[in-house]
Amino acid sequence: MIFLRRQLPLLITLVTGLLFAAQYYVPHPASEQMLTSATKWLQIVGGFALILGVTSLFHQHAVKIRRQEAGWGYSLVLYVGMLGTIAVGLWTNGKESVEGTMTAFGWVYNYMMVPLQGTMFAILAFFIASAAYRSFRAKSREAAVLLVAAVIVMMGRVPLGEYLIPLSGDVSSWILNVLNSSVRRAILIGVSLGAVALSFKIIFGVERSYLGGGKE
Amino acid sequence: MSFSERMLKIDRRIIFLMIGLCTLLPLLYPVGLPIKISSEVRGVYDHIESLPERSVFLLSIDFDPASKPELYPQAIALLRHAFRKHLRVVTMTLWVSGTGMADQLVTQVAKEMGKEYGTDYAFLGWSPGGQAVIINMGQDLYSAFPSDYSGKSTKDLPVLDGVRSLKDVGYMVSLGAGRPGVEEWYVFGKDKYKFELGGGCTGVMAPGLYPLLRSGQINGLIGGLRGAAEYENLIGQKGKAVAGMDAQSATHLAIIALVIMCNLFYFSLRQQRG
Numbered sequence: 001m002i003f004l005r006r007q008l009p010l011l012i013t014l015v016t017g018l019l020f021a022a023q024y025y026v027p028h029p030a031s032e033q034m035l036t037s038a039t040k041w042l043q044i045v046g047g048f049a050l051i052l053g054v055t056s057l058f059h060q061h062a063v064k065i066r067r068q069e070a071g072w073g074y075s076l077v078l079y080v081g082m083l084g085t086i087a088v089g090l091w092t093n094g095k096e097s098v099e100g101t102m103t104a105f106g107w108v109y110n111y112m113m114v115p116l117q118g119t120m121f122a123i124l125a126f127f128i129a130s131a132a133y134r135s136f137r138a139k140s141r142e143a144a145v146l147l148v149a150a151v152i153v154m155m156g157r158v159p160l161g162e163y164l165i166p167l168s169g170d171v172s173s174w175i176l177n178v179l180n181s182s183v184r185r186a187i188l189i190g191v192s193l194g195a196v197a198l199s200f201k202i203i204f205g206v207e208r209s210y211l212g213g214g215k216e
Numbered sequence: 217m218s219f220s221e222r223m224l225k226i227d228r229r230i231i232f233l234m235i236g237l238c239t240l241l242p243l244l245y246p247v248g249l250p251i252k253i254s255s256e257v258r259g260v261y262d263h264i265e266s267l268p269e270r271s272v273f274l275l276s277i278d279f280d281p282a283s284k285p286e287l288y289p290q291a292i293a294l295l296r297h298a299f300r301k302h303l304r305v306v307t308m309t310l311w312v313s314g315t316g317m318a319d320q321l322v323t324q325v326a327k328e329m330g331k332e333y334g335t336d337y338a339f340l341g342w343s344p345g346g347q348a349v350i351i352n353m354g355q356d357l358y359s360a361f362p363s364d365y366s367g368k369s370t371k372d373l374p375v376l377d378g379v380r381s382l383k384d385v386g387y388m389v390s391l392g393a394g395r396p397g398v399e400e401w402y403v404f405g406k407d408k409y410k411f412e413l414g415g416g417c418t419g420v421m422a423p424g425l426y427p428l429l430r431s432g433q434i435n436g437l438i439g440g441l442r443g444a445a446e447y448e449n450l451i452g453q454k455g456k457a458v459a460g461m462d463a464q465s466a467t468h469l470a471i472i473a474l475v476i477m478c479n480l481f482y483f484s485l486r487q488q489r490g
Contacts, residue, residue: 024408036355042348043360050312050344096316109316117282117313125467129235130228133474137482147479151472157419157442159249160465169252176426185427 010205017203058082084108149175218488220481231474238470242462251461256429257446259436260414263387264297271386272379273303276401277321279393280313283418287391289444289457290416291321294389297451299329299336303386304375308340308361310349310396315342319365334368338375341365346396347404354382354409382409391416391438398425402433416443 020038023031061075088104096106138144155161156172201207267273275294279287298305305326309318322339331337340361343349352360357379361370370376378384388411390401398415406413412435415425419440428434438447441464444457 032355035351036359039345039348039352039355040359043343043345043352046345046348096319106316113313114281114284114317117280118284121282122285125239126232126235129467129471129474130231132471133226133231133478134224136475136478138479147475151475154468154472157440158465158468159251159461160247160469162252163249173254176423177430180423181426181430184424185431188427 238466277318283393305337
């Protein structure tokens with residue numbers, strides 16, 4: 001049993017990890033065919049992951065409703081919303097319109113999901129303004145630099161800002177292209193090197209937390 | 217409680233009202249200030265301009281309705297430009313929640329430009345797997361999308377004649393609101409399959425994509441509503457993005473004013489307390 005639970009997954013990880021790391025550098029048709037097959041599998045696994053995710057969400061909220069935990073009413077709304085959408089989706093074969101006529105599924109999408117998501121995102125503008133007023137203070141030298149840069153970029157990204165202070169557009173562009181790019185690139189390189197190191201640790205079985213049960 | 221203290225603890229509903237008015241009034245009474253074209257946006261425009269007729273233009277609509285205000289106008293402007301240039305337009309999405317919106321968007325612009333489905337454009341829909349879809353398309357497009365959104369076999373679509381994988385695409389633009397998006401299209405797509413790539417994203421994501429832009433990994437970037445407005449100006453067909461720029465100008469200036477005020481009150485309070 002230990003072989004099935006521990007050694008076999010480690011062996012699969014080692015073999016596939018090394019194989020696909022090497023695959024990138026081998027343009028042979030057999031190697032390309034292997035990648036095609038593997039990505040097809042990945043797409044199928046991706047489809048099943050969706051089912052797994054929905055099942056897990058259903059289970060989590062069913063527990064909340066059964067125990068009547070705080071906010072269980074929201075879980076009920078989620079249940080009704082999801083089941084209702086799945087039902088109309090199956091009924092209309094997943095089509096939002098048939099020959100130019102909107103289906104029930106299309107109605108749910110256009111008149112519920114689209115405005116709800118749009119509203120959630122739009123509300124951000126109000127909260128950002130309130131949060132900026134309450135917390136964007138030059139409490140230190142670093143905070144002051146951040147504040148000045150933010151003001152310049154905000155001015156330079158809108159026509160009125162460029163109209164009032166013509167230089168703001170060019171300065172904002174310089175901040176984004178030079179300062180921002182170089183710092184982001186440094187972070188990206190650091191993160192990428194970390195990802196390579198972690199991949200090696202996983203491939204060679206040093207990092208095993210993905211197997212569950214912590215380190216042995 | 218001093219005046220500064222009272223002002224720092226101002227009711228947030230006043231701020232909400234101020235932002236609401238700054239958004240609403242310019243939409244009702246537009247000013248129409250001139251919009252300067254940036255080199256990032258021009259990069260995408262110039263590349264589409266340079267493509268010969270019937271080249272394949274792949275547009276991945278990688279966003280959902282939450283990002284519609286910023287990315288929808290970008291998609292409309294790009295599609296209008298591509299259709300005007302008589303390119304073969306192939307569209308798809310990596311975001312399942314954006315599928316219906318993407319279908320409506322493509323159908324609407326194609327209808328407006330008098331284009332025929334299957335011959336001039338196609339919508340492949342969504343396929344599960346995120347970045348795996350990109351790799352799969354790089355290997356074999358018909359394996360990633362055996363059928364289009366309406367269920368027709370992709371192999372029978374004349375718009376895809378001569379296209380076997382991403383290597384046969386003339387230009388590709390990903391309009392992304394997150395992951396998978398522009399970065400994934402570079403890492404898993406362009407880097408291996410060597411096609412020309414451009415990007416579009418929400419305003420808040422744009423600074424994160426500048427390293428890709430500066431290194432030439434993407435040849436242009438349309439950032440947020442401003443980017444969409446610039447593109448609308450370039451194609452000479454003003455739309456919702458240009459209309460929204462006055463509102464964005466007013467809200468940006470309102471936030472700057474709020475930040476300056478808050479700092480003035482903060483320093484005044486600090487001085488009072490010694």
